[in-house]
Amino acid sequence: MFMVAVTTARKWAERYRTEGEAGMADRSSRPHHSPARTPEPLVRQIVRLRWRHRLGPVQIAGRLGLAASTVHAVLVRCRINRPRRIDRVTGEPLRRYEHPHPGSLIHVDVTTFGNIPDGGGHRYVGRQQGARNKRTTPNLPRGNDYKPRTGTAFLHTVIDDHSRLAYAEIHADEKTPAATAVLRRAVAWFAEHGVHVERVLSDNGSAYRSHTYRGTCTELGITPKRTRPYRPQTNGKIERFHRTLAEGWAYARYYPTETARRAALPGWLHFYNHHRPHSSTGGQPPITRLTNLPGHHT
Template sequence: HREGPTNLAVRCGVSPRTVSRILARAGMPRLWDLDPVTGARIRASRATDRRYERDAPGDMIHIDVKKLGRIPDGGGWRADPNQSARNHAASHTRVGFDYVHVAVDDHSRLAYAEVLPDEKGPTCAAFLTRAAAAMAANGAPVKRVMTDNAFAYRISRDFQNALAALGAKHILIKPRHPWQNGKAERFNRTLQEGWAYRQPFTSNQARTDALQPWLDFYNNHRPHGSLGGKPPISRCKQPTD
């Protein structure tokens, strides 16, 4: 299992700082320095020059898309760092990609995600509408939306119309500066570690079906290091009728 200091601290009944010291003394690398499938060290993504956090839930959400290879029935090829590239190519069944659309609230880290067939403008627009409704239902009415400069976000009339319907301001990051949308980037890694690569799935549908239960755990129960060990929902004010 891949778990960081905050989760391990809850399991062991000690503070996250104590767990971090023990892991550092043992020479253990940080999770975000490792490939989520193989566990091999990779170069960490660049951090933002200035860390920030919005003052209230819904002040800004971060939206992004993560492309995942679909799983053939039976599970297909399992990642093996010792297998040669030639054997990998010979054994790999190509079945296309899923597009995991994610939305993360800047203040609370509340997250919403869906597995969708593409990342075209109408798809991104419909996702934004559903994500904003889910955020509002949990006390985070959306005021601003941050995205990268993908065509579907920057040019698509459907996406711009969805923003206008919400009355939300669109904030684009600088080209070739993905770390400026860092909370979405970080959530994508958490999503891969906690859901997509947490266990071998025997079909693509099995992986898709596991997403919503994991999101419920993430939002309502999983301790978050940036929130003092509390889950994202703890920072949201539940709307009253």
């Protein structure tokens, strides 16, 4: 009548006789016993090689004499099949954190980019043409080898932990006066967006350890915090922003001069904050996390 096999009807009938209506609930199709499952001692060896040596399924399979598909199945079952879920230093699963509201914590750091000579840098015109462009760019200083030096642009960056809203300025150095000036302007910029900054996290650079910087934090009512030495993962959100900055702005296209690249920074930051989807904010741009701030719509 129901177009099922006799064995299926018998199974359900026996289950109803022995368990009643409770026996009619759906059950997992997983078998009670799996004789072919990878033994636990072998699973521990696979996990140990993954954590300690960052090996992939093929390399682990070669060392242990297993099929790569078997190793991959074990890694998936243990939830360590994707390297981004593992800390590069300790090999332990990543412990991610996010502060509960905008302004609870901001990250500050400095990244550097080589200045572009007139005519374009070597990334787009090649090393030979890039060297010629350096020689023909006026007023460049000379090194001990008498070769021209384009110099370095120090990009001071600030990013909000909760919303990933970003602020950046280019300076000639990373010393204390520049760091404190950037912090003041960044706090004012966040205040314009309705964000009150409570804490600031930095690395252990000399500018962030100075009395002037700490005094500026006290004046602004901000609690300064520093990462553990040799532990950049603590400040990982801004380190990842630097990578996005390099790919999306610094080396995204051909710039004929350094002035042209610097002129493109404000527009790119606006795109990043207001239009670029961000994976940590559910595929929405960072600015969307500020729309429900108290008093934002008054």
